[in-house]
Amino acid sequence: MWIIALGIVVAALLGYVALARFAAQQFVLTGIVVLLGWLGYLAIRAITREPPQRGLPVSDLLEQKFGLDAPRRHQLARLTEIALTFALVICALPFLMLQWGFSGADIRDSFKSLFFGLEIGQFKISLARILLGIVLFIALLFATRLFQRWLRERSVQSRLDPGIANSVDTVVGYVGIALAALLSVSYAGLDITNLAIVAGALSVGIGFGLQSIVNNFVSGLILLVERPIKVGDRIVVGDQMGLVRRISVRATEIETFDRASLLVPNSELITGRVLNWTHRDSLAAFNVKVGVTYNSDPEQVIAILLKCAEEHPQVLRTPSPTAVLEGFGDSALLFNLRISLPDVSIHVNVQSDLRIAIFKALGAAGIEIPFNQVDVNLRDLEAIKAYLSATLEQRPNGPASEERAHSGASNPHLSGKDS
Structure with a gap:
């Protein structure tokens, strides 16, 4: 300047x-x-x-x-x-x-x-139509988002199942994006038939190069339509358990109990084994196992277990809790208390409460919960003693050598004569 x-x-x-x-x-x-x-x-x-x-x-x-x-x-x-x-x-x-x-x-x-209209060879480029096509795409995409938001509000008001609401919301989003892309491309002046020919020519290469992505996309559509899992379900995949938060195009987001996000490809959820705790409803049954000493009265123990379960406010009365003597362990009688809960998400706290209540009730009744004990039986004790004595005699610092050293130190005349 x-x-x-x-x-x-x-x-x-x-x-x-x-x-x-x-x-x-x-x-x-x-x-x-x-x-x-x-x-x-x-x-x-x-x-x-x-x-x-x-x-x-x-x-x-x-x-x-x-x-x-x-x-x-x-x-x-x-x-x-x-x-x-x-x-x-x-x-x-x-x-x-x-x-x-x-x-x-x-x-x-x-x-x-x-x-x-700017002609380059056989192609005619119109910047205005391209810009208007972009504006049209953004406007249609924005309208799709508004429609999805309206659907979410309606689903909350009508108390629609969250899984169904999420499936409808996702499908509407996919359809809206596809329509916005097609209409904007068509308005920009590009021939859709030519694009279809190019897409057909590239389909083989895309099929081989993007096979896993296409597989996950189709699997995601199957998850949304068939709904073996849905948003809000508590599932177990491999050794991980968590809540389904989102089903997207490529993967499903699962939130574990330590607040970590686990992204599982959709194809694994279709072809693999998945444990769904809340597929039909949120009711769940759980077991609380306990062992008591062999000198205990089994009927008294069963009565105590049932009483603890019936006194807990979150344990369902129908179906009623059951307690059975399940087996005979190495050092204890094994009992199993089976309870039903209205929601699978509270099972950890309820099981902890029941274990504490059972421990206190058994202690008040004078019934002991044993711990593992191991008894070692020695069949030939004299032979073992003889072997240990012989081994100690052979060691340089064994009892015999220590005795000779002690006697030599206490008799100086004997030590001088030897020297």
Whole structure:
């Protein structure tokens, strides 16, 4: 900037007054356009980006009006910033061209050919249709999200099963994205039949290269339609147990009890073994095992177990708890208390409460819970003693050598004679 100003002054001093006047005029006017464009860009950033503790940005407006979560709000705000910045550049560019000698007709023809038809060989590119196609895609995608949000609100009001609501929501999202893509591509001027031919030609390569992805996608559709598992189910996959949080295109998100997210490919859930605790309902039955000493009365123990189960408020009365003598252990009589719970998610706490209550009740009744004891029987004790004695005699520091050393130290005359 300072170099340009210095050049204008030097040109004026050298006598090129007309050149200096023209350069100064263009410099000032161009600077005004650039400054206004920069102020417009700062205004766009102030609108789309969240300022610290001031105003209401677009992202917060989207959260309040449409209920979009934070990542999607920020993503939409960034897209809005890019679109507005592009529009600002398109608006400022003609003013700059006018200042640098382009005529209005030339600028109009250039923008007309660029936006409404630029032929490259046999292809005709229309930037305006492409931009409108992008806008149409974003609008249809936004409408799909609003429709999904409306469905979620209706499902909550009608108390629809969460698994069914999630399946419908996911399918609507897939259909909305597909329709938005097809309509926007068609509006942009691309021939869908040509795209179908290209897709058919690439289908073989895609089938081999993306076989696992296609397999997971089809498996995800099967999970949504057949619903062997659904959102909110408590399942066991391998050695991991958790809650199904989300069924997406490629994988299913499972939240374990330590709050970790386990992503399982959909194909594994279709072809593998999955234990679903809440497939039909949330009712579940669990066992509480206990062992007592052999001198205990089995009927008294069964009565104590049933009493502890009946006194717990979260144990169902129908079906009623049952207690049986399950077997004879090495050091204990083995009993099994079977209970039914209204929700599988509370089984850990209920089992812990019952174990504490059973322990206290058995202690109050004088019934002991044994611990494992191992008895070792030595059949030939004398032979073992003889073997140990012989082994100790053979050792250099055994009892015999220690006795000889002790006697030598107590008799100095004997030690001197030996030396």
